[in-house]
Amino acid sequence: MPEALQVPQLAPDDIAGNHNILTDEFTSRYIKRAHISLLAKAQRYDPDNPFCGYDQTFWPAMPNEHSELAAKVILGGFFRMLPKKMDRLFYQPFAERVDEIADSLHENPLLVVTGHSPDLVAAIPVHGISKAVAKNQPGDYLQNLYDIIKESHAVGTRGFVPLRFRLPPPIKPENKFLVRAAQLVFGVHFTFPRAETMRESGISLEFIDEYNARARADCLTAVQQPSRHPDGLKQV
Amino acid sequence: MAPSGAPDLKGDNLAKKYPDAPPDLKIIRAVSPGTTKLIRQMGVSLLHASASFGPNETVMKLGKIIPPNEVTDDTVRDMLFKEAELRRINGETTVRYEEEDEILAYAA
Numbered sequence: 230m231p232e233a234l235q236v237p238q239l240a241p242d243d244i245a246g247n248h249n250i251l252t253d254e255f256t257s258r259y260i261k262r263a264h265i266s267l268l269a270k271a272q273r274y275d276p277d278n279p280f281c282g283y284d285q286t287f288w289p290a291m292p293n294e295h296s297e298l299a300a301k302v303i304l305g306g307f308f309r310m311l312p313k314k315m316d317r318l319f320y321q322p323f324a325e326r327v328d329e330i331a332d333s334l335h336e337n338p339l340l341v342v343t344g345h346s347p348d349l350v351a352a353i354p355v356h357g358i359s360k361a362v363a364k365n366q367p368g369d370y371l372q373n374l375y376d377i378i379k380e381s382h383a384v385g386t387r388g389f390v391p392l393r394f395r396l397p398p399p400i401k402p403e404n405k406f407l408v409r410a411a412q413l414v415f416g417v418h419f420t421f422p423r424a425e426t427m428r429e430s431g432i433s434l435e436f437i438d439e440y441n442a443r444a445r446a447d448c449l450t451a452v453q454q455p456s457r458h459p460d461g462l463k464q465v
Numbered sequence: 466m467a468p469s470g471a472p473d474l475k476g477d478n479l480a481k482k483y484p485d486a487p488p489d490l491k492i493i494r495a496v497s498p499g500t501t502k503l504i505r506q507m508g509v510s511l512l513h514a515s516a517s518f519g520p521n522e523t524v525m526k527l528g529k530i531i532p533p534n535e536v537t538d539d540t541v542r543d544m545l546f547k548e549a550e551l552r553r554i555n556g557e558t559t560v561r562y563e564e565e566d567e568i569l570a571y572a573a
């Protein structure tokens with residue numbers, strides 16, 4: 230038997246236990262490592278919180294006027310870059326090819342293939358393409374941004390079970406939650422990664438596999454849906 | 466998406482999987498046949514956005530957009546070979562893709 234499997238595993242139906250391994254062992258550490266503690270917190274299991282439910286694998290994105298700022302703060306903090314440099318490196322390449330990208334999105338959904346070192350690399354093109362496409366379209370930039378985000382982005386639970394992004398204090402309670410987001414990027418095949426640390430955490434591998442299978446099926450269904458974008462653009 | 470679904474293999478995890486490999490290697494994990502199959506089932510175009518956070522410079526390079534009818538079983542793995550190459554050129558000299566001959570030799 231491989232060494233990793235010698236760690237006692239929780240039962241697959243122990244949703245609270247498995248969820249709390251994800252938040253305590255992974256999400257909290259991830260938030261700290263990504264320097265987004267002021268913006269996000271891991272949500273431990275709460276049966277009354279719909280984002281702790283496992284019947285759904287993702288929820289619709291709900292962009293607002295703070296979404297771009299949130300993305301800039303998170304990505305800028307994580308990659309330790311000022312906005313100007315981020316724009317030059319991570320937005321400009323997409324802006325230069327936005328006509329080609331938009332033409333492609335009229336035909337088919339677009340999957341952007343990236344590396345995974347460091348974390349959050351996959352979030353860069355999602356952000357860059359959304360912004361470039363929104364700026365390239367006629368009309369109101371923010372509305373264009375909302376349209377492409379609503380078509381393209383989903384809020385997934387992934388290994389980073391409901392993160393709640395919020396503005397740093399001081400802030401009025403009613404404006405506390407910016408984005409009810411879990412992650413900027415959703416791994417299609419391994420929504421919960423089957424990394425060594427995951428196997429050694431005691432989380433139920435059956436729980437992971439069942440969830441991944443459901444997420445894969447949901448992704449396939451979602452990507453094949455007709456576009457709801459006003460200009461017919463498909464998903465990024 | 467990051468096709469391997471996990472960060473580079475390095476440090477203790479590298480030593481566990483490839484005990485004979487130099488300890489400073491960073492390996493971009495192989496894309497699984499299941500992921501390749503899923504991507505093809507999705508019927509999407511692919512765009513490779515390779516990034517390197519090198520010791521001196523950060524770079525991002527975009528590939529060409531590949532329509533679904535031109536995506537083959539090798540398309541994504543070819544992208545990951547290129548990803549490793551870009552990172553090496555940008556000063557991340559110990560980065561390899563898991564299906565490079567050098568790494569396959571450690572697995573033998």
